[in-house]
Amino acid sequence: MNLKQLSQMLGLSQTTVSRALNGYPEVNRETRERVLKAVRETGYRPNKAAQRLATGKAGxxxxxxxxxxxxxxxxxxxxxxxxxxxxxxxxxxxxxxxxxxxxxxxxxxxxxxxxxxxxxxxxxxxxxxxxxxxxxxxxxxxxxxxxxxxxxxxxxxxxxxDNEAAFYEATKLLLQLGHKRFALLNGPIYLDFAIRRKNGVEAALAERGLALDEACVSHTAMTDEQGLLVMERILQMEKKQRPTAVLCSSTVLALGAVRAINQAKLKLGEDISMIAHDDVLTLLKPENFTVPLTTTRSSLxxxxxxxxxxxxxxxxxxxxxxxxxxxxxxxxxxxxxxxxxxx
Amino acid sequence: MNLKQLSQMLGLSQTTVSRALNGYPEVNRETRERVLKAVRETGYRPNKAAQRLATGKAGxxxxxxxxxxxxxxxxxxxxxxxxxxxxxxxxxxxxxxxxxxxxxxxxxxxxxxxxxxxxxxxxxxxxxxxxxxxxxxxxxxxxxxxxxxxxxxxxxxxxxxDNEAAFYEATKLLLQLGHKRFALLNGPIYLDFAIRRKNGVEAALAERGLALDEACVSHTAMTDEQGLLVMERILQMEKKQRPTAVLCSSTVLALGAVRAINQAKLKLGEDISMIAHDDVLTLLKPENFTVPLTTTRSSLxxxxxxxxxxxxxxxxxxxxxxxxxxxxxxxxxxxxxxxxxxx
DNA sequence: TCCATTCCTCAAAGCGCTTTGACTGCCCTC
DNA sequence: GAGGGCAGTCAAAGCGCTTTGAGGAATGGA
CATH class of the missing domain: 3.40.50.2300 (Response regulator)
Structure with a gap:
């Protein structure tokens, strides 16, 4: 069913039908209703490709x-x-x-x-x-x-x-709690948000004269697998040098990291503190972690x-x-x- | 840049250019190459809406x-x-x-x-x-x-x-291991796969003269949250009646269920056995669970x-x-x- | 020399829609 | 009763492409 057939059926011109459909004012109310009724009955739908061609708009x-x-x-x-x-x-x-x-x-x-x-x-x-x-x-x-x-x-x-501000604030909170050694589980370094988040962390640390140990920074895909691997590696560091605060760029990374922490028999929130960025994924809620996660939150x-x-x-x-x-x-x-x- | 302009530029008709582009045999090789070169230089792309209108195919x-x-x-x-x-x-x-x-x-x-x-x-x-x-x-x-x-x-x-076979086999394995009381954490009951999986479980149980206790069957959205809630509820049952084997329709459900098991200080694979269906999600690998998960696997x-x-x-x-x-x-x-x- | 054949190219129609500009009644005014 | 204005309708052009049917040039055979 196309415009031509529809208009023939109604005994109207294509112009009028088209106008009726598109809400132009110069169509008689009765006519418009007649058209609308016919559309409902026939299930007519304008061909989008043709519409696109004619108008340049595709919706x-x-x-x-x-x-x-x-x-x-x-x-x-x-x-x-x-x-x-x-x-x-x-x-x-x-x-x-x-x-x-x-x-x-x-x-x-x-x-x-x-x-x-x-x-x-x-x-x-x-x-x-x-x-x-x-x-x-x-x-x-x-x-x-x-x-x-x-x-x-x-x-x-x-x-x-504001990724920078988010991670700045998060770092600042951890600093206030007395943490001095930090790890950052970040997304791929070429991604803008990862760069900014790292900047945020460094800015907050710099205010206290601290620096981020590059050995404790990772840039990986944001999977729980990577989170696990990286965290395992970090936990192998000597205790005196090992970070006590971890920032994660995603709750997904945090999922793996927490598993590593559990496996090492460390207590989250006591031996190690963690803040993750929460995109509010339906799948993964930080409040459902065994130890609910402190987060910077912004719904994707x-x-x-x-x-x-x-x-x-x-x-x-x-x-x-x-x-x-x-x-x-x-x-x-x-x-x-x-x-x-x-x- | 459209076909018309392109063909004018080349001093050819639209037909010839179109044919050259679409690989028709009746175009001179030289002409075709000339056309292809021009396309490369101008960055011409056929308008899909027009193509669609003319051919009825949209790709x-x-x-x-x-x-x-x-x-x-x-x-x-x-x-x-x-x-x-x-x-x-x-x-x-x-x-x-x-x-x-x-x-x-x-x-x-x-x-x-x-x-x-x-x-x-x-x-x-x-x-x-x-x-x-x-x-x-x-x-x-x-x-x-x-x-x-x-x-x-x-x-x-x-x-x-074959959802039915998958869950039939899984159940059979658990039966062979001596399990008698089963739980099923399933997807919404109106979904076909959920119905079939339940049928599979019931068929295997029936062979041993067992039945699925409806109190141990859940039909929920496939989130870790639901997995946690349902499993918590099940674990509150009296120990004598509590299932020792759990089937999950997704590793996502399993994620929550495992958390509930951990919180109850039960040991997965000892106190409770679990088999989950694994859609091979990049996010969630059953082998990465603290206790790696037995699964029925089929990549989505x-x-x-x-x-x-x-x-x-x-x-x-x-x-x-x-x-x-x-x-x-x-x-x-x-x-x-x-x-x-x-x- | 002429015609048939092959190879390449072309003009024009058509896909289904929107939109322009023109037209027809009709009512109103002077 | 002529002219103007308005509401409602229409025919036709055009969007950018593909495809049909036809035509022109070159080649070869009779």
Missing amino acids: SIGLVMPTSPGNSSDVHFSEFLTGLGEEALRHDFHFVLTPADPNDEVGALKRLAASGNVDALFVNYMRGHDPRLEMLKTLSMPFLVHGRSIGSEPDYPFLDI RSAGVRIAERLIGEIKRTETFPAQELWKAELIVRASTGVAPAD | SIGLVMPTSPGNSSDVHFSEFLTGLGEEALRHDFHFVLTPADPNDEVGALKRLAASGNVDALFVNYMRGHDPRLEMLKTLSMPFLVHGRSIGSEPDYPFLDI RSAGVRIAERLIGEIKRTETFPAQELWKAELIVRASTGVAPAD
């Missing part, structure tokens, strides 16, 4: 889906996607997901934009001086960045959390909702948003942080 | 993305999506994701099909007597089901794992790859596949299963 947002084999950011990605989806549903938008070779994300993005399949682009997992930014700026298509790219001129629209899902909201608003040109948003993470104290043990 | 697969608030199947969903993406990438396909109100999945599917945005549909999280099946059959569009729908005529193309990601392969093959009409595939899960024995404790 869709383009995502490049990271697909490195073994890429395990997927819990975080999917949590975020859920948020995006929630909002998109309200506006009858959908997503076009292009899986991309991780070495060719710029290319994938370009192809997606040129395909005419999407109205706006979205990127995340930002790196330092991310090459995608330059490319996005040359495109005349709305885009939004989740995160930021350190080393690039901050002249692009983004939504990010809410970020998804907000990003969809902004992107869709921009496509519809209904609203103007502040181009750049920086969310504060909350520091939530639970049992995994305690006074530093006496040496 | 995309439609997914309905489950988005119930608090839906926590997302780890599993995302693992699967990764597999789909991996294969789609090889064929330059993409996905159109429509977020759907969980009460209107049929509607969302219908809209997606009618939108002309997709060449094939895919559905999962099948329920008993799933209403989506009837709808899909009326559509003249290839589709593939992940899972099956008990209670519906099995005359549709699907890929499923591989299923994704295979499904994309079949769907794309069908769209391109290059290959015909067996319409229905049933994969066997492997039973992998680790330390979480041991001889039943003496009463």
Whole structure:
């Protein structure tokens, strides 16, 4: 069933039917109702490809889906996607997901934009001086960045959390509790958030004249497996030098790290304190850990909702948003942080 | 840059350029190379919407993305999506994701099909007597089901794992180890796989004249939280009646259940044995549990790859596949299963 | 020399929609 | 009764591509 058939059925022109459907004012109320009724009865749906061709708008947002084999950011990605989806549903938008070779994300993005399949682009997992930014700026298509790219001129629209402040505050709390030796289980060093979180930790330490021991810093994929391995390695250090405070970039890393701590028969919150960043994953709640985890919290899902909201608003040109948003993470104290043990 | 401009630039007709691009034989080799070179230089990409309109093919697969608030199947969903993406990438396909109100999945599917945005549909999280099946059959569009729908005529193309056999085998192993009282931490009862798994357990028990105590069966969302809660409840039973063997429908449930067991100071593999179904989630490996978990294993990601392969093959009409595939899960024995404790 | 054949190229139609600009009644005003 | 304004409708063009059916040039055989 297409417009032509529908309009013939109704004895109207395609123009009138189209206008009736799209809410133009110059259509008689009676006529409009007649059209709407017919649509309901026939189940007619406008062909999106044709609509897209005619209007240049497709009602869709383009995502490049990271697909490195073994890429395990997927819990975080999917949590975020859920948020995006929630909002998109309200506006009858959908997503076009292009899986991309991780070495060719710029290319994938370009192809997606040129395909005419999407109205706006979205990127995340930002790196330092991310090459995608330059490319996005040359495109005349709305885009939004989740995160930021350190080393690039901050002249692009983004939504990010204040990673530096979050880890600064977390470190400061641990310092106040008397901790002097710190470990940081971080995400891959090329990722912007990892760089900023490390900066935050170092800034807080520097205020006390302390420095982060590089031997106690890891940059790995954010899996529980890596968390376990790294923590095991760190726990093998001599007790006098071993960190008493651990910062984790994700509750997933923390999951593994806690297991290592348990296996070493150490007590979380007594022998070792831990603060993890909590993306509010449905799967993994810090309050459900055997020893509930102190966290810096910021919901990835809410970020998804907000990003969809902004992107869709921009496509519809209904609203103007502040181009750049920086969310504060909350520091939530639970049992995994305690006074530093006496040496 | 569009076809018209490109062909003018080259002094050729649109037809010739289009043919050169799409590999038609009647184009002079020289001409074709000239065209290809120009494409490379200008970065020309055919407009997908136009292509779609002209050919009726879009190079995309439609997914309905489950988005119930608090839906926590997302780890599993995302693992699967990764597999789909991996294969789609090889064929330059993409996905159109429509977020759907969980009460209107049929509607969302219908809209997606009618939108002309997709060449094939895919559905999962099948329920008993799933209403989506009837709808899909009326559509003249290839589709593939992940899972099956008990209670519906099995005359549709699907890929499923043999859930019943997997849980039958797992139960049998536990029976051989002397266990007599079983618990089952299952997914939502309306889901097909949950029904079949329960059937599998009951079939094995029935062979020994045993029955599953309904008080020891749970049907919950597959989160670690639920796993914890249910297991805590079960462990409060009087010791004489308390199950010594636990089957979990997911390693995620097992994660919570194990925590409950630890908190109760019970030893996994000694006081209580456990077998979980392992979807091979990147996040959660059963071998990394403090006591490595015995599992029935079947990779969700591989299923994704295979499904994309079949769907794309069908769209391109290059290959015909067996319409229905049933994969066997492997039973992998680790330390979480041991001889039943003496009463 | 002419025609048949092969190889390459082209103009034009069509996919299903939106949108422009024109048209038809009709009512109102002067 | 002529002219203007308005509400409602329409035919046709255009979005960027593929594909059909036809045409032109070169080659070879009769």
